[in-house]
Amino acid sequence: MASRVIPVDPFDLVIFGGTGDLARRKILPGLFRRFCQGQMTPESQIIGAARAEMDDAGFRQLVADAITEFGPKDANPKDIAAFLTRLGYVAIDAKGDGGWADLKSRMRDGYVRAFYFSVAPALFGDLAQRLHTNDIAQTDSRIVVEKPFGKDLQTARALNATLSEHFREDQIYRIDHYLGKETVQNLMAVRFGNMLFEPLWNAQYIDHIQITVAETVGVGGRGGYYDTSGAMRDMVQNHLMQLLCLIAMEPPAKFDPDAVRDEKLKVIRALDPVLPHHIVRGQYEAIGEQPDYRSAVENPRSRTESFIALKTHISNWRWAGTPFYLRTGKRMRSRTSEIAVVFKETPHSIFGPEAGSHRNALIIRLQPDEGITMDVTIKEPGPGGMRLVDVPLDMTFAEALGPDAQDVPDAYERLIMDVIRGNQTLFMRGDEVEAAWAWTDPIIQGWEARHDVPKTYESGSMGPDDALALMHRDGRKWRDVR
Ligand code: BG6
Numbered sequence: 001m002a003s004r005v006i007p008v009d010p011f012d013l014v015i016f017g018g019t020g021d022l023a024r025r026k027i028l029p030g031l032f033r034r035f036c037q038g039q040m041t042p043e044s045q046i047i048g049a050a051r052a053e054m055d056d057a058g059f060r061q062l063v064a065d066a067i068t069e070f071g072p073k074d075a076n077p078k079d080i081a082a083f084l085t086r087l088g089y090v091a092i093d094a095k096g097d098g099g100w101a102d103l104k105s106r107m108r109d110g111y112v113r114a115f116y117f118s119v120a121p122a123l124f125g126d127l128a129q130r131l132h133t134n135d136i137a138q139t140d141s142r143i144v145v146e147k148p149f150g151k152d153l154q155t156a157r158a159l160n161a162t163l164s165e166h167f168r169e170d171q172i173y174r175i176d177h178y179l180g181k182e183t184v185q186n187l188m189a190v191r192f193g194n195m196l197f198e199p200l201w202n203a204q205y206i207d208h209i210q211i212t213v214a215e216t217v218g219v220g221g222r223g224g225y226y227d228t229s230g231a232m233r234d235m236v237q238n239h240l241m242q243l244l245c246l247i248a249m250e251p252p253a254k255f256d257p258d259a260v261r262d263e264k265l266k267v268i269r270a271l272d273p274v275l276p277h278h279i280v281r282g283q284y285e286a287i288g289e290q291p292d293y294r295s296a297v298e299n300p301r302s303r304t305e306s307f308i309a310l311k312t313h314i315s316n317w318r319w320a321g322t323p324f325y326l327r328t329g330k331r332m333r334s335r336t337s338e339i340a341v342v343f344k345e346t347p348h349s350i351f352g353p354e355a356g357s358h359r360n361a362l363i364i365r366l367q368p369d370e371g372i373t374m375d376v377t378i379k380e381p382g383p384g385g386m387r388l389v390d391v392p393l394d395m396t397f398a399e400a401l402g403p404d405a406q407d408v409p410d411a412y413e414r415l416i417m418d419v420i421r422g423n424q425t426l427f428m429r430g431d432e433v434e435a436a437w438a439w440t441d442p443i444i445q446g447w448e449a450r451h452d453v454p455k456t457y458e459s460g461s462m463g464p465d466d467a468l469a470l471m472h473r474d475g476r477k478w479r480d481v482r
Pocket residue numbers: 215234235337
């Protein structure tokens with residue numbers, strides 16, 4: 001099954017924060033892969049822009065090193081050399097005049113113009129304004145902004161207002177890299193491309209849905225940021241919320257940006273407030289040489305959570321009565337992200353009580369081993385009567401699609417190509433982000449008002465025991481993750 005690569009229009013992409021961590025780890029190695037695949041055409045150019053004084057050669061060396069460290073291990077030196085010729089660098093002062101004339105002189109007419117703001121949100125306004133006053137942004141130019149998009153509803157509104165002074169909504173691409181993951185898009189293909197699932201996709205047939213995004217890493221070198229954020233702001237408000245939306249939304253009339261985003265917005269607006277006893281917060285303990293959470297963020301009294309589990313409901317016709325359980329955390333047992341749609345039991349068991357209780361489950365695995373599994377109940381093989389057993393029907397994409405599954409672009413590179421194509425379907429709209437904060441804010445304010453202290457949990461576990469109890473109380477359990 002050969003995957004088709006359709007080249008995008010030639011572009012001028014400026015990466016503000018071009019020497020930063022995200023640029024080196026994800027954006028530039030990702031663009032290199034798109035270049036090797038022929039999707040980024042050789043006429044395109046990428047301009048790094050940052051505060052540091054550096055010339056084009058210096059930036060090319062930085063990118064060559066980034067590709068060696070974070071890019072494909074089998075990168076061909078000729079490809080790297082060809083890619084580097086497409087790169088330039090401008091030292092820029094986001095709050096002053098320095099560098100803007102140079103940047104303007106490098107932009108070419110007739111090419112798609114995109115500006116990636118891989119910088120602190122405090123600079124978004126300055127950059128947006130200077131792109132205009134220096135006559136660099138055009139009416140069809142695009143800007144790409146990274147999370148965190150605000151830290152609450154008020155700051156998100158202010159950011160939206162600032163950006164909208166200079167750019168229309170259809171020029172603003174708010175990245176949530178989870179939407180660029182292959183399986184996340186497959187989720188929509190599976191739901192809306194098959195007759196099989198949609199008729200069963202509601203509270204009548206589905207018992208509950210659980211979403212797990214578990215990481216083995218700790219907060220690493222990002223303690224300063226993370227301690228002001230926590231799992232709720234860092235993961236739930238955006239990544240888990242987006243997964244929830246795609247699972248729960250009504251079928252859009254077509255796969256077009258506003259149709260999809262309208263449906264997602266309706267889900268967020270229908271989310272019930274979360275009751276305090278339906279949330280468990282945790283902080284990881286030390287393991288081996290690895291420090292505990294509070295030491296890692298250098299804040300011995302920190303009350304920020306590195307783990308969260310919660311239960312919520314969506315108050316609409318489709319989902320009334322079906323709970324959604326969400327959990328995410330750092331330093332957990334394994335790096336596993338999955339969505340499990342757990343169906344109800346059959347209304348009556350013709351095999352009698354000894355057959356036990358069985359539930360179908362559709363598991364959508366984001367990582368590792370992207371794929372979909374359906375747990376189906378069958379007869380246990382062999383003599384001895386009718387005993388039932390649940391077995392997985394497994395479709396690991398790497399096996400089903402063969403070598404082509406290796407060429408699947410990673411989330412960032414796919415999303416950047418969408419920016420160049422002008423397709424906003426996989427980006428968050430301003431009202432969506434605000435609605436997500438409107439749901440999250442009262443939860444966080446509640447913790448602050450109660451001086452809530454997270455429970456500690458063992459590193460390498462699946463979070464505090466209370467997270468297990470959250471499900472047990474309802475007669476359910478979290479799926480075991482590998
Ligand atoms: C980021 C968070 O948005 O997503 C990080 O800020 C987190 O804290 C990361 O580690 C997880 O992304 P992925 O793609 O590795 O699951």
